[in-house]
Amino acid sequence: xxxxxxxxxxxxxxxxxxxxxxxxxxxxxxxxxxxxxxxxxxxxxxxxxxxxxxxxxxxxxxxxxxxxxxxxxxxxxxxxxxxxxxxxxxxxxxxxxxxxxxxxxxxxxxxxxxxxxxxxxxxxxxxxxxxxxxxxxxxxxxxxxxxxxxxxxxxxxxxxxxxxxxxxxxxxxxxxxxxxxxxxxxxxxxxxxxxxxxxxxxxxxxxxxxxxxxxxxxxxxxxxxxxxxxxxxxxxxxxxxxxxxxxxxxxxxxxxxxxxxxxxxxxxxxxxxxxxxxxxxxxxxxxxxxxxxxxxxxxxxxxxxxxxxxxxx
Amino acid sequence: xxxxxxxxxxxxxxxxxxxxxxxxxxxxxxxxxxxxxxxxxxxxxxxxxxxxxxxxxxxxxxxxxxxxxxxxxxxxxxxxxxxxxxxxxxxxxxxxxxxxxxxxxxxxxxxxxxxxxxxxxxxxxxxxxxxxxxxxxxxxxxxxxxxxxxxxxxxxxxxxxxxxxxxxxxxxxxxxxxxxxxxxxxxxxxxxxxxxxxxxxxxxxxxxxxxxxxxxxxxxxxxxxxxxxxxxxxxxxxxxxxxxxxxxxxxxxxxxxxxxxxxxxxxxxxxxxxxxxxxxxxxxxxx
Numbered sequence: 001x002x003x004x005x006x007x008x009x010x011x012x013x014x015x016x017x018x019x020x021x022x023x024x025x026x027x028x029x030x031x032x033x034x035x036x037x038x039x040x041x042x043x044x045x046x047x048x049x050x051x052x053x054x055x056x057x058x059x060x061x062x063x064x065x066x067x068x069x070x071x072x073x074x075x076x077x078x079x080x081x082x083x084x085x086x087x088x089x090x091x092x093x094x095x096x097x098x099x100x101x102x103x104x105x106x107x108x109x110x111x112x113x114x115x116x117x118x119x120x121x122x123x124x125x126x127x128x129x130x131x132x133x134x135x136x137x138x139x140x141x142x143x144x145x146x147x148x149x150x151x152x153x154x155x156x157x158x159x160x161x162x163x164x165x166x167x168x169x170x171x172x173x174x175x176x177x178x179x180x181x182x183x184x185x186x187x188x189x190x191x192x193x194x195x196x197x198x199x200x201x202x203x204x205x206x207x208x209x210x211x212x213x214x215x216x217x218x219x220x221x222x223x224x225x226x227x228x229x230x231x232x233x234x235x236x237x238x239x240x241x242x243x244x245x246x247x248x249x250x251x252x253x254x255x256x257x258x259x260x261x262x263x264x265x266x267x268x269x270x271x272x273x274x275x276x277x278x279x280x281x282x283x284x285x286x287x288x289x290x291x292x293x294x295x296x297x298x299x300x301x302x303x304x305x306x307x308x309x310x311x312x313x
Numbered sequence: 314x315x316x317x318x319x320x321x322x323x324x325x326x327x328x329x330x331x332x333x334x335x336x337x338x339x340x341x342x343x344x345x346x347x348x349x350x351x352x353x354x355x356x357x358x359x360x361x362x363x364x365x366x367x368x369x370x371x372x373x374x375x376x377x378x379x380x381x382x383x384x385x386x387x388x389x390x391x392x393x394x395x396x397x398x399x400x401x402x403x404x405x406x407x408x409x410x411x412x413x414x415x416x417x418x419x420x421x422x423x424x425x426x427x428x429x430x431x432x433x434x435x436x437x438x439x440x441x442x443x444x445x446x447x448x449x450x451x452x453x454x455x456x457x458x459x460x461x462x463x464x465x466x467x468x469x470x471x472x473x474x475x476x477x478x479x480x481x482x483x484x485x486x487x488x489x490x491x492x493x494x495x496x497x498x499x500x501x502x503x504x505x506x507x508x509x510x511x512x513x514x515x516x517x518x519x520x521x522x523x524x525x526x527x528x529x530x531x532x533x534x535x536x537x538x539x540x541x542x543x544x545x546x547x548x549x550x551x552x553x554x555x556x557x558x559x560x561x562x563x564x565x566x567x568x569x570x571x572x573x574x575x576x577x578x579x580x581x582x583x584x585x586x587x588x589x590x591x592x593x594x595x596x597x598x599x600x
Contacts, residue, residue, distance in 0.1 A: 167425045171462035174448075178461060182490055183466050248467040252363045 012241040036060050040078035040233070044224060052197025053165070054148050057259060059231040066097035067089040067104055070228030072125045072144035079140060080123060086114045092271070092288035097109040099127075116291040124287035128191070130190040130212040132270050134291040135221035137238060141229040143206040145227040146233065150194045170202050174245065181250055193252075196243045197236060203244075209272045211254045216242040263286045317548050318386075318516055320430075323359040323395035325381050328352025331394075338571065340591065345376070345571040355381040356572040357430035363516065366546040370563030370580060372553060372595070377397060378572040379552045383518045386550075387437045388427045392420055400551060401515055408482065432462045436547075440521035442501035442516025445508065446493045452504045453489040459511045478507035482537060499530035503537065510541070515543075517549040523558060535561055558597050560584055568592045 006089050028034065036058075043057040062070040080086065086106055089097040094116040102125060103114050118131040127144045135141060151161040154172040164170065173194055180187050191207040195216065204214055207227055216223060216236055223236040236242055246252035261268045263275070263284040270292065272285040287293035331350035338345050338354050347352050350557055354376035363369050371379040385392045400415035413419075419430060439445040446455050456475040457465070465471050465554065476486045482503040493501050502522055509517060519538065523531040539562060542549055551562050559580055566583045568576040568591065577591040587593045 161423075168430060169425075169428060169462075171458055174461040175450060175454055175458045178457050178468060178471070179450055182451060182454060183470075249469050 012020075027109055028234050028248050029110060030080050031063075032060060033076065037078040043233045044075065044078070044235065047220070047224070047233045051237055051240050052195075052201030052203040052234060054234045056231055059228045062228065063105065064083050064101065066229040067146065068142040069098060069125070069127060070229075070235075071230075072127070072142045073102055073106075073225045074101075074228060075125060075142045075224050075233070076125045077109070079142075080106065080110055080112060082110070082112065083253060084122045085120055087116060087118060087124045087291075088114075088126070089124065089129060089131065089279050089289075090290070092131075092273070093290045094291065104114070107152030115185050117295070118291060125249045128207050128209075128294075129271070129288060130208060132287070132289040135215050135219065137220045141221050141223045143208075143223065143225040143229075145204065145206045145225045145232070147192070148204055148225065148227040148230050148232040149163075150192070150202050165201065168200065170196075170245075173202060177245060177247070181247070187246075187250060187252075194245050198240050201244070202245075203234060203236070203242075209255060209271060210244070210252070212253075213244050214243075214254055218242075219285055221290040253264040257285070260285050262293060262296075265293045266301045267293070267296055314465055315365055315400065317365045317400060318363035319400070320362070320382075320386070320395070320400040321360045321396040322395045323382060323385060323397070324357045324428075325355045325378075325385060325390075325571060326357075326393040327355060328354050336424070339573050340570045340575050343571070345378070352600035354572045356385075359569075359572075359574055360569055361574065361577070362549060363548050365548055368542060368551060368563045368567065369550045370551045370553065371569060372556065372559050372566055373569035374554060375573075377569040379554075379569050381572075382569075383437070383520050383552050386516075386517055388419075388431050388436060394418060399515070400431070401434070402410040420533040428462075429556075432459055433512055433517045435518065436514035436516075437518040437520065438502065438509050438522045440504045440524050442493065442498070442505055446501065448494040450492070450494060451490045452484065452493050452496070452507075455493065455504060456508045456511045458484050459508060463512050474511065475507070478511055479504070481510075481541065483533075488559040490570070497530075498526050499534055502534050506538065506541070508535075510545070513545075518540070518549045519549060519551045521552055521554070523555070538562060556584060556596065568595070 028224045039058060039212045042146050043055045046054065047055045060074060062073055064070060064073065086103065088099040088103045090096040093099065106112065107114055118133040122138060123140050124131065125142045130141065149161055151173060152165055155164065155174050177187050177301060191209055192204055193210050193211060193213050195203050195205050218239055218241065219237055244252040257272050260272055260278055261272060262272060264286050267287055269286045273288045275284050275286055328351060330352045333349050334347040334352055334354060335357065337347050338350065359382055371382060373379045375517060384390065386397060395421050396418045398415060398417065399413060399419060401413065413430065419427065436443065453472060453475040456478055457471045460471045460474060476489060479486050479489055484500055484503050484507065493504050496504065523534050526534060535558065551558065553559055563580045566578065566580045567574045567591065568583065570591050576583065576592045584596060585593060587596050
């Protein structure tokens with residue numbers, strides 16, 4: 001006997017079907033049609049089952065341009081339900097054009113609540129950053145990925161990179177890092193630092209800074225990655241080993257900010273952006289994660305509010 | 314003494330093949346292309362052994378299949394048929410490429426394992442340095458690539474090993490960080506030799522190493538190969554159409570024509586007293 005699937009209509013919240021407002025009734029719930037959402041969910045399951053492995057999927061046309069987060073948006077739309085609370089960040093900021101537009105669009109086609117508070121969100125779509133506040137088990141982190149193939153740097157052929165993944169032949173990537181050390185006496189990869197997931201697949205963690213790469217290891221939340229243009233989904237499930245490639249005598253290092261602190265909230269121990277004042281040429285630092293910065297400020301600043309974010313020189 | 318490397322019935326066919334292929338090609342038919350199905354049998358039914366520490370020569374004219382044989386042994390492409398076994402018991406380093414069974418036909422291994430065997434147990438030097446070296450990676454990096462593939466994760470130690478190998482192959486160590494495309498042809502060959510020796514292979518394959526080099530450089534490279542071979546005692550297969558190279562380097566030689574071995578014997582014997590008409594022609598045509 002065939003198991004009975006819920007009908008298409010039953011998957012859509014009642015108020016969505018009945019309402020006459022602009023987007024409602026004219027589009028499916030969450031924009032994508034049910035077939036598309038089902039395919040994307042299946043590919044996500046496969047990606048979770050093989051941590052770090054890139055799973056091809058039929059990337060849909062979205063009402064934003066390729067390269068503006070169509071991958072992340074498709075995952076968000078395939079996963080979102082009426083009870084979800086959405087947060088979208090772009091380079092750590094909740095207010096940049098990309099984040100605002102994606103948030104607006106998702107709210108239009110689903111009616112979910114949006115937030116800037118990392119703690120309150122159930123679904124976080126992000127570009128280039130992982131929030132400073134530690135994620136919790138029920139949360140989902142969705143990365144927008146420009147280039148999903150970590151080996152693209154060393155091998156232009158897709159066929160060849162697939163063979164390399166199949167055979168776990170990552171010596172070319174190691175060689176790239178080795179040559180980097182020979183030339184500069186350190187590994188100069190700043191973003192998109194290649195990581196080995198679950199001791200098997202080499203993965204591109206999307207262009208997050210090295211600071212955030214360490215947070216992927218044995219994380220609490222499910223991390224999903226999607227490249228819309230390149231049509232690939234991959235995932236890091238919770239409690240999975242994510243090891244950045246490093247040598248015994250050249251260990252992986254995250255960015256160092258020394259004694260510098262955020263000029264707005266006074267935090268140390270966060271990823272800082274350098275801000276140069278055009279008029280005075282003064283160099284200050286501020287938290288890249290604006291929502292976190294705002295939260296600390298509202299609380300009355302970090303533990304040592306007297307400090308300034310100015311650079312020593 | 315037991316052989317280190319066994320090759321049995323090695324065949325590589327390009328094309329779909331037909332039942333008449335084997336009958337209608339070979340030295341007797343003076344062709345390696347089947348007249349019926351137009352398949353090319355680059356090598357067919359090649360069998361030989363290689364003994365520990367021995368230097369075996371493979372000689373023959375262009376298109377006789379000698380390069381095909383060594384490149385099949387290096388897993389550069391898949392054979393149509395054949396068996397290839399390595400028995401390292403007592404020869405070479407047993408803790409590398411673990412689990413290589415002397416009875417195992419290496420052609421049936423997974424691609425992953427074949428790569429492991431190739432990297433840990435074999436070294437190859439090609440005629441064209443572009444095939445053996447990455448021209449956009451420094452000479453030291455080229456050597457390190459094999460060490461990295463074998464699991465090396467200490468940059469300092471790998472650089473030291475690369476420097477030692479380059480010294481051994483008479484490449485100035487100060488040029489270690491330069492790209493090999495800026496090197497002369499002879500120096501590129503020496504870097505290739507250093508790369509081939511980096512993982513202390515059990516078998517060294519030399520595919521027309523001195524072809525295309527001028528005579529004085531040829532002599533230096535041959536000298537180097539001979540002294541390294543004597544020093545390391547690595548079992549070596551030398552492919553060449555140059556009988557001078559064969560005379561200088563090898564102790565035993567097989568002669569190939571149209572994809573088949575037509576004569577086999579000690580190098581001196583082959584060069585002084587050739588039996589097969591083709592070998593006689595070959596020896597007589599030396600300038």
